[in-house]
Amino acid sequence: MSRLMHVKSGPYAPPTPARQLVAVSADGARLHVEVHGPESAPAVVLAHGWTCSTAFWAAQIRDLAADHRVIAYDQRGHGRSPASPACSPDALADDLEAVLEATLAPGEKAVIAGHSMGGMTVMAAATRKSFREHAAAVLLCSTGSSRLVAESTVLPLGPGRLRTWLTRHILGARAPLGPVTPLARRILKYGTMGPGSAPHMVEACARIVHACPRKVRHAWSQVLALLDLDHGVRELKVPTAVVVGTADRLTPPVQARALVAALPNCVGSTELQGLGHMTPVEAPELVSGRIRELVTTYATIDSIKEGA
Numbered sequence: 001m002s003r004l005m006h007v008k009s010g011p012y013a014p015p016t017p018a019r020q021l022v023a024v025s026a027d028g029a030r031l032h033v034e035v036h037g038p039e040s041a042p043a044v045v046l047a048h049g050w051t052c053s054t055a056f057w058a059a060q061i062r063d064l065a066a067d068h069r070v071i072a073y074d075q076r077g078h079g080r081s082p083a084s085p086a087c088s089p090d091a092l093a094d095d096l097e098a099v100l101e102a103t104l105a106p107g108e109k110a111v112i113a114g115h116s117m118g119g120m121t122v123m124a125a126a127t128r129k130s131f132r133e134h135a136a137a138v139l140l141c142s143t144g145s146s147r148l149v150a151e152s153t154v155l156p157l158g159p160g161r162l163r164t165w166l167t168r169h170i171l172g173a174r175a176p177l178g179p180v181t182p183l184a185r186r187i188l189k190y191g192t193m194g195p196g197s198a199p200h201m202v203e204a205c206a207r208i209v210h211a212c213p214r215k216v217r218h219a220w221s222q223v224l225a226l227l228d229l230d231h232g233v234r235e236l237k238v239p240t241a242v243v244v245g246t247a248d249r250l251t252p253p254v255q256a257r258a259l260v261a262a263l264p265n266c267v268g269s270t271e272l273q274g275l276g277h278m279t280p281v282e283a284p285e286l287v288s289g290r291i292r293e294l295v296t297t298y299a300t301i302d303s304i305k306e307g308a
Contacts, residue, residue: 005180005207005208005210005211006053006055006058006204006207006208006211007200007203007204007207010200010204011058011059011062011200011284012055012058012059012200012201012204012281013058014054014055014058014061015036015058015061015062015065017034017035017036018035018036018037018039019034019035020032020033020034020035021033021035021102021103023073023095023098023099023101023102023103024098024102025076025091025094025095025097025098026094026097026098027084027086027091027094029076029081029082029084029086029091029094029095030081030082031073031074031075031076031081031095031098031099032054032073032074032079032080032081033071033072033073033074033099033102033103034054034071034072034073035069035070035071035103036061036064036065036069036070036071036072037064037065037066037067037068037069037070038067038068038069039069040069041067041068041069042067042068042069042110042111042295042299042300043068043069043070043071043103043104043108043109043110043111043299044064044068044069044070044071044110044111044112044113044291044295045071045072045073045096045099045100045103045110045111045112045113046060046061046070046071046072046073046113046114046118047073047075047096047112047113047114047115047117047118047119047121047122048072048074048075048078048079048115048116048117048118049114049115049116049117049118049119049142049143050116050117050217050220050221050224051078051208051209051212051216051217051220052078052079052115052116052208052209052212053074053078053079053080053208053211053212054072054073054074054079055079055204055208056115056205056208056278056280056281057072057115057280058204059280059281059284059288060113060280060284060287060288060291063284063285063288064288064291064292068292068295071099071103071104071110073095073099075092075095075117075118075121076091076095077212077213077216077219077220078212078216079211083213083215083216083219087219087220087222087223088223089120089124089223089227089229089232090124092117092120092121092124092125093121093124093125093128093131095121096112096121096122096124096125096128096131097125097128097129097130097131100130100131100133100134101130104134106133107133107134108134109134109135109136109298109299110134110135110136110299111136111137111138111139111291111294111295111298111299112131112134112135112137112138112139113138113139113141113287113291114138114139114140114141114143115141115142115143115279115280116141116142116143116250116251116277117143117220117224118141118143119140119141119142119143119144120143120144120145120224120227120229122138122140122236123143123145123229123232123233123236124229124232125232126232126233126235126236126237127232127235132238135238136238136239136294136295136298136299137238137239137240137241137267137294137295137297137298137299138236138238138239138240138241138294139240139241139242139243139287139290139291139294140240140241140242140243140256140259141243141244141279141280141287142243142244142245142248142250142251142256142277142278142279143251143255143256143259144251144255144256144258144259145227145228145229145230145232145233145255145258145259145262146227146228146229146230147255148224148225148227148250148251148255149164149167149168149171149224149225150164151251151252151254151255152167152171152249152250152251152252153249153252154167154170154171154191154249154250155167155170168225171221171224171225172218172221172222172225173218174214174215174218175214176214177209177210177214177217178210179210180203180206180207180210184206184210185199185202185203185206188202188205188206188209189202189276190249191249191250191277192205192209192249192250192276192277192278193205193275193276193277193278193281193282194245194247194274194275194276194282195247195274196274197275197276197278197282201278201281201282204281205278205281230262233259233262233263234262234263234264236263236264236265237264237265238265238298239265239267239294239297239298240263240265240266240267241266241267241268241269241270241290241293241294242256242259242260242263242266242268242269242270243256243269243270243272243279243283243286243287243290244256244270244271244272244279245271245272245274245275245276245277245279245282245283246271246272246273246274246275247274247275247276248275248276248277248279249276249277250277251277253271256269256271257269267294267297268290270286270290272286
């Protein structure tokens with residue numbers, strides 16, 4: 001289980017949940033789940049990305065929990081969810097289904113937001129019964145469905161076999177990340193954030209990423225390197241909005257544009273100038289605002305009745 005190294009104060013310090021529970025996935029994996037906000041409020045489900053945890057969504061939780069029931073969970077092996085030998089897109093989909101079934105009433109609708117691997121989780125679950133029962137709308141932040149390594153621009157090289165090979169070995173390195181040092185912050189900022197990211201944003205992200213156990217980081221890097229969820233995008237039929245930073249090196253705008261072109265029901269696409277891969281941290285108000293818009297349009301009682 002990973003160390004908890006998140007910041008302790010400021011806008012990116014994780015708020016205390018109203019309650020916590022454990023959701024059990026199809027293969028028995030146990031998932032740490034947090035619920036914030038009023039129980040009777042419209043529901044939002046947050047799925048974080050590779051090497052992150054529920055702490056990554058701290059700004060959105062703090063904002064949305066005032067008038068939403070915000071459900072956040074740690075992907076297997078991340079945060080407080082124990083590691084599992086099963087690492088695959090199907091496992092991600094199983095885990096999301098388990099969280100939805102553990103936290104939502106039968107037929108209850110929620111807006112589901114996924115960042116990076118969390119967005120891939122949504123795509124992997126697109127055909128699942130529980131997902132279709134509970135998803136009112138989706139927000140995909142800084143994510144892609146295939147060719148993740150080939151299209152990454154982490155390395156300043158032209159596209160081709162050399163860049164793909166080097167990128168895969170760098171992102172999949174088994175070496176521990178070590179403590180959060182000034183050099184580590186600079187490396188993380190270059191690879192995952194926009195050049196204008198404030199120091200407190202970089203610090204928050206660095207602490208979260210460095211807390212991920214190296215074996216978990218490596219295992220999931222191998223899954224992401226081979227990922228192909230293009231079919232899941234075509235099956236994601238609920239209203240879906242897309243957000244990406246123009247300086248995203250991990251899932252560049254070409255990935256977001258491919259999603260927009262393939263989604264059956266895309267309801268908005270936003271490219272944030274100069275922002276990197278960590279959009280919920282780099283543009284917290286905008287991401288929270290997009291989630292609120294989706295809830296208001298598709299997940300309130302009145303909007304659900306109108307869509308019935």
